[in-house]
Amino acid sequence: xxxxxxxxxxxxxxxxxxxxxxxxxxxxxxxxxxxxxxxxxxxxxxxxxxxxxxxxxxxxxxxxxxxxxxxxxxxxxxxxxxxxxxxxxxxxxxxxxxxxxxxxxxxxxxxxxxxxxxxxxxxxxxxxxxxxxxxxxxxxxxxxxxxxxxxxxxxxxxxxxx
Numbered sequence: 110x111x112x113x114x115x116x117x118x119x120x121x122x123x124x125x126x127x128x129x130x131x132x133x134x135x136x137x138x139x140x141x142x143x144x145x146x147x148x149x150x151x152x153x154x155x156x157x158x159x160x161x162x163x164x165x166x167x168x169x170x171x172x173x174x175x176x177x178x179x180x181x182x183x184x185x186x187x188x189x190x191x192x193x194x195x196x197x198x199x200x201x202x203x204x205x206x207x208x209x210x211x212x213x214x215x216x217x218x219x220x221x222x223x224x225x226x227x228x229x230x231x232x233x234x235x236x237x238x239x240x241x242x243x244x245x246x247x248x249x250x251x252x253x254x255x256x257x258x259x260x261x262x263x264x265x266x267x268x269x270x271x
Contacts, residue, residue, distance in 0.1 A: 114157060121163055122150060129167055132230040136175045136210070145174040165240035172225045179214040212262045220255035223248050 126146060133142035149170040153163055160166045213224055226237045227248075234252075238245045 118154060118157065125164055125167060126150065128230075129171055132168070133171055133175060135229045136225070137178055141178060145171050145178065148174055162240065165242075168226060168230065168240055169222060172222050175225070176214060176221070179210065183211070183214075209259065209263075212259050212266075215262070216255055216258060220251050220258070223251045224255045227252060 129149065130142050130146040133145045136142070137145065149167045152170050153160060153166055156166075157163075213221060216224065222241060223237050223243075226232045226240060227234065232240070234245050234248050237243075238248045241248065243251070
């Protein structure tokens with residue numbers, strides 16, 4: 110039994126790891142992408158018998174780890190900014206960051222996960238639907254809502270920089 114479990118995990122790793130790490134690499138730097146992909150597999154292995162859809166579990170876990178990484182970077186950026194502002198003679202006002210990555214990070218999870226899977230992992234809507242357990246129409250609606258929110262955020266950010 111243990112041997113077949115290890116073989117199944119090994120086959121899943123060989124089949125999914127390159128695509129998962131590549132997907133993560135679109136969102137974070139190369140080293141962090143491999144760390145996140147590896148951590149997703151570690152978490153899957155810890156719950157192996159309880160996970161019905163391993164590939165979906167891996168992508169959702171990786172998306173959450175990417176989000177945590179982005180949050181950490183944002184905290185670090187704010188801390189550096191605060192320290193720099195405190196030591197500056199004339200503190201400058203911070204411009205809103207219009208980066209799409211930060212805007213995607215700010216989306217609610219129900220909108221963020223489909224965006225990450227569809228646009229960053231190049232998954233078709235049908236596959237996103239299967240992985241998230243949502244109907245295809247719901248996924249399409251969530252993608253539309255997310256795009257509209259991102260468009261509005263980008264407009265506001267660009268208006269502030271002029």
